[in-house]
Amino acid sequence: MDTSRRFKKGNESEVLIQTETNREVLKNAPVENIVTAAHRVAGRSVEPCLFGQGGTCCRNCNMGPCQIIDGVEQMIGVCGADASTVAARNFARIVAGGAASHMDHARGVVMAFLATAKGEAPYEIKDGIKLRQVAMSIGIDVAEKSKEDLAIEVGEKLMAEFGQQEGGLSFVKRAPKPRQELWKKLGIGPRGVDREITEIMHRTHMGVDQHYENLLFQAARTALADGWGASMIATELSDVMFGTPVPIRSRVDIGVLKEDEVNVTVHGHEPILAEALGMAARDPEILEECKKVGAKGINLAGVCCTGNEILMRKGFPIAGSFIQQEVVLATGAVEAMVVDVQCIMQNVSRVAEQFHTELITTSDKAKIPGATHISFDEHRALDIAKEILKRAIKKFPERGKHFVPVRSMDVVAGFSHETINYMLGGRFRASYKPLNDNIINGRIRGVAAIVGCDNYRVTEEMHVEIAKELIANDVLVLVTGCAATSIGRTGLLSPEALDQAGPGLREVLEAVGCPPVLHMGSCVDNSRILIAATEMVRTGGLGEDIYQLPAVGAAPQWMSEKAVAIGQYFVSSGVDVVFGPTFPITGSKVVSDYCFNKMKDVYGGSWHLAKKPSEFVNIMVDTINQARKDLGIDKKKERVLFDMAMRRELGSPAIPDAGCGGHA
Ligand code: NFS
Numbered sequence: 148m149d150t151s152r153r154f155k156k157g158n159e160s161e162v163l164i165q166t167e168t169n170r171e172v173l174k175n176a177p178v179e180n181i182v183t184a185a186h187r188v189a190g191r192s193v194e195p196c197l198f199g200q201g202g203t204c205c206r207n208c209n210m211g212p213c214q215i216i217d218g219v220e221q222m223i224g225v226c227g228a229d230a231s232t233v234a235a236r237n238f239a240r241i242v243a244g245g246a247a248s249h250m251d252h253a254r255g256v257v258m259a260f261l262a263t264a265k266g267e268a269p270y271e272i273k274d275g276i277k278l279r280q281v282a283m284s285i286g287i288d289v290a291e292k293s294k295e296d297l298a299i300e301v302g303e304k305l306m307a308e309f310g311q312q313e314g315g316l317s318f319v320k321r322a323p324k325p326r327q328e329l330w331k332k333l334g335i336g337p338r339g340v341d342r343e344i345t346e347i348m349h350r351t352h353m354g355v356d357q358h359y360e361n362l363l364f365q366a367a368r369t370a371l372a373d374g375w376g377a378s379m380i381a382t383e384l385s386d387v388m389f390g391t392p393v394p395i396r397s398r399v400d401i402g403v404l405k406e407d408e409v410n411v412t413v414h415g416h417e418p419i420l421a422e423a424l425g426m427a428a429r430d431p432e433i434l435e436e437c438k439k440v441g442a443k444g445i446n447l448a449g450v451c452c453t454g455n456e457i458l459m460r461k462g463f464p465i466a467g468s469f470i471q472q473e474v475v476l477a478t479g480a481v482e483a484m485v486v487d488v489q490c491i492m493q494n495v496s497r498v499a500e501q502f503h504t505e506l507i508t509t510s511d512k513a514k515i516p517g518a519t520h521i522s523f524d525e526h527r528a529l530d531i532a533k534e535i536l537k538r539a540i541k542k543f544p545e546r547g548k549h550f551v552p553v554r555s556m557d558v559v560a561g562f563s564h565e566t567i568n569y570m571l572g573g574r575f576r577a578s579y580k581p582l583n584d585n586i587i588n589g590r591i592r593g594v595a596a597i598v599g600c601d602n603y604r605v606t607e608e609m610h611v612e613i614a615k616e617l618i619a620n621d622v623l624v625l626v627t628g629c630a631a632t633s634i635g636r637t638g639l640l641s642p643e644a645l646d647q648a649g650p651g652l653r654e655v656l657e658a659v660g661c662p663p664v665l666h667m668g669s670c671v672d673n674s675r676i677l678i679a680a681t682e683m684v685r686t687g688g689l690g691e692d693i694y695q696l697p698a699v700g701a702a703p704q705w706m707s708e709k710a711v712a713i714g715q716y717f718v719s720s721g722v723d724v725v726f727g728p729t730f731p732i733t734g735s736k737v738v739s740d741y742c743f744n745k746m747k748d749v750y751g752g753s754w755h756l757a758k759k760p761s762e763f764v765n766i767m768v769d770t771i772n773q774a775r776k777d778l779g780i781d782k783k784k785e786r787v788l789f790d791m792a793m794r795r796e797l798g799s800p801a802i803p804d805a806g807c808g809g810h811a
Contacts, residue, residue: 166608166636168401168554169474176477177548178501183473184492188603195604201734202234208353217735226353234735235359236351238711239366241731243347245712246373248489249671250309250340251512252416253377257306259419259525260384264298269529270422272298273390277565281383285317298387305380311339316376318383322677323684325692326721330371333749335364335719337372344369359738367719367750374716379674385418385456392459392561392668394570399454399635401471402555403464404480405446409437409543411536412466412475413457414450414495415487416669420509420523420532421449421457424485427532433540440543445536450475451490452628452669459560459668468632469706470601473498479549483539487523488513490600490707503545507535558640560666562625564678570659579679579686581655582623586697587688589782590651592621593771594683596676596717599702599710601629605728609703611637612760613767618663619787620768621649623656625679628670630704639664649787673713676700677720690778694721694751697774699767701725703760714754721751723770728758761789 165173165185173181198204198214205224206212216222217230224233262268272278272294279289282301289297308316315336319327330336337343347369350356356365386392404410411428413421427433428445437444449457450472454465467475469490476484476498483505484495496517499506508514509523509531519538523531562570565577572578585591595617597610610630617624618639626634638644640662645653648663656663667675680693689696700717702710705726714724732738733756746753757763775781 166400166471166633168552168636169471171552171554172401172474172477172550175550175552177479177550178477181473181477181498181501182494183477183498184494185470185603198734200729200731202237202731202738203230203734205233205236207236207351215734228357230735231359231737232357232362234732234738235362235366236356238732238738239347239351239362239369241708241711242366242370242715243344245708245710246369246377247344248709249373249381249712250344250377252488252671253340253381254306254309255417255419256381256384256388257302260388261299261302261306262525263388264295264302266295268525269426270388270525272387274387277383277391278387281387284321302384305384308376308380309340312342313338316340316372318379319371319375321681322375322720323681323692329750330719333364333367335368335371337368337376340372340376343372359735360741363738363741366715370712370715371719373712374674374677374720378671379677381671382668382674386563389418389422389460391565392563393566394559395459395462395561396557396559397458397462397464398555399458399465399558399632400552400555401466401475401478402552403446403448403466404475404478404551405443406480406551407443408446409440409442409444409536409539410446410448410481411539412448412450412481412484413453413486414472414484414491415510416452416456416489416671417487417510418453418456418460419525419528420485420487421447421453422461423528423532424535425457425461425463427529427536430529430533433533433536436537436540437543440540442540442543445539450484452671453487455560455628455631455666455669455672458558459563459666464555465632465635468601468629470603470629476502476504478551479503479547480551482542482546483507483535485509485535486513486515486518489709491515503542503547505538505542507538509535556636556638556641558635558666559642559662560631560635560640560668562661562665562667564675564682567665567679568682570661579682583683583686583688585651585655587780589780590621590655591623592649592651592768593697593699593774594623594625595698595767595771596625596627596673596700597630597634597703598627598670598673598700598713599630599705600707601633602704602706604706605704607760608633609727609760609763610634611639613701613703613763614639614664615647616760616764616787616789617767618644618648618652619789620764621652622768622771623652624664625667625676626664627667627672627676630702631666631668634664635666640666670709670713673717677716680720680722692721692751695774695778697771697778699723699725699770701763701767703727703757703763718746718752718754719750723747723752723755723766725755725757725763725766727756727763730754730756
């Protein structure tokens with residue numbers, strides 16, 4: 148496709164949304180007319196399909212596709228399926244797609260974990276304390292077992308839960324008791340990880356489950372198998388294997404690329420590949436090869452959630468979030484982009500082709516035309532990682548004209564549940580009590596998670612606007628995924644940003660040197676937020692179940708199916724969740740009413756839809772205030788309302804060295 152004619156204005160084409168750095172790179176890129184997803188969004192001649200957007204296009208059989216219009220008798224499906232059935236079926240399939248991604252990711256982690264425990268992979272069991280905690284939490288006797296034997300037992304038990312047919316998942320038992328009872332009563336306790344996906348695909352096949360509520364219960368069960376199953380398995384075992392994150396300083400944005408080093412960006416999701424590349428990048432043999440081509444070393448930088456994984460465990464910088472993946476390559480300064488799975492735009496291959504950059508796929512599940520494929524196998528992880536880096540080093544002398552922006556921002560990441568425990572409670576009395584106490588006394592109004600993707604279809608940097616207004620209102624903000632990266636680009640992941648927090652939040656966090664926005668990791672690490680919420684309940688004073696907490700979640704720029712699966716496991720765990728600017732069931736009034744209202748009665752939390760940052764904030768603060776009222780802790784607290792002038796004034800601060808956190 149010749150797209151150049153459509154973008155006569157060159158790299159500065161009018162696009163819907165760009166980060167400042169994206170604009171700068173595209174303006175100065177050594178190759179003209181680089182076309183990114185932003186250009187394609189802006190250049191589309193047709194509006195997004197309303198049936199698709201509202202979830203009422205059915206293509207599950209070959210009598211269709213059928214476009215259903217809610218309430219119009221002639222516009223039900225050929226089989227008779229109405230808007231509620233089709234919207235619920237499509238929604239369930241979205242959840243299945245998202246959950247399956249986390250489940251397959253988790254399976255890979257368990258396989259690497261077992262290989263490590265058996266001494267067949269070059270990683271090690273880094274966090275022996277967490278290994279014992281995890282083992283005990285899933286009912287394994289830890290007495291007198293070597294680290295390796297215990298790890299094998301833990302790995303095998305969790306691996307068996309993928310193919311399990313009956314019973315429950317071990318980590319589900321970590322949820323507050325009333326929540327477990329509710330899931331039991333509703334019949335949505337997940338039985339096995341893979342079983343729930345298969346059942347969704349079966350039940351959404353033509354002519355099977357046709358009751359929207361029944362379909363949505365299976366979507367909830369599958370989402371729970373993700374959040375309290377697969378994602379939690381992935382996070383917990385990654386921590387045991389690669390180390391539980393502690394506060395660590397690093398930088399984010401495209402300016403982390405280096406002039407005098409071999410730039411290797413690692414993009415995707417699985418920490419196993421990135422960890423191996425990190426080990427290989429410091430190998431003397433590789434450093435020697437670098438010297439030979441006049442490079443000072445390997446600069447490994449992450450993109451998307453791989454970035455979050457290696458940022459929070461190793462302090463490697465993040466070059467970009469989802470909407471920056473093509474632009475990172477447009478610098479012409481990247482020798483290799485190494486990818487594994489998920490959120491990799493096919494167009495990275497076209498952009499890479501215009502430079503010396505080699506695109507390397509590594510998962511046999513994810514190949515891209517035009518890319519070099521090097522199959523990754525954890526048993527040979529280090530050798531493969533070295534082979535990849537050697538290819539990148541060879542490319543270094545071929546680097547031609549390029550442009551590396553100066554812009555990058557200091558961040559402090561690494562706020563695992565364990566870290567929050569220690570930071571707030573102190574090393575010897577690790578506890579959530581100080582957090583709960585400060586919520587009860589009103590210094591902290593509540594807790595909000597801003598998660599999920601960034602998305603070129605959204606015209607504003609919503610994450611940032613929302614986060615700023617929430618912290619100004621004394622709401623502690625937790626972030627993961629690309630939302631974390633985009634918020635990091637503006638300096639809010641640094642203790643210096645406490646200036647922008649309300650007086651109560653500032654007072655509490657200043658004492659421990661935390662930023663007002665806590666980076667909790669990748670999207671799989673949203674399971675950390677479930678654990679943190681459970682711990683808040685367990686600590687006491689804020690109710691008996693998660694739905695009572697003054698807590699709320701949002702994914703204002705979501706694009707991936709994974710985000711919907713995550714949202715659903717939060718809702719089913721009792722948390723109110725705000726998505727926008729669109730939501731894929733709005734074509735059915737019945738399903739909309741169910742998701743936006745009735746789920747509140749069923750789970751204690753429901754979905755909400757918002758379009759603008761102010762709408763997100765209103766819903767989020769109101770939800771928190773209501774929870775405070777219900778708990779009887781709603782002492783009068785002035786609400787800070789932002790007008791345009793205040794928003795402008797809160798531009799990105801210049802951040803000097805961050806005070807909190809360890810080495811980078
Ligand atoms: Ni989450 Fe991560 Fe980013 Fe969205 Fe994609 S990288 S797993 S799906 S785009 S946050």
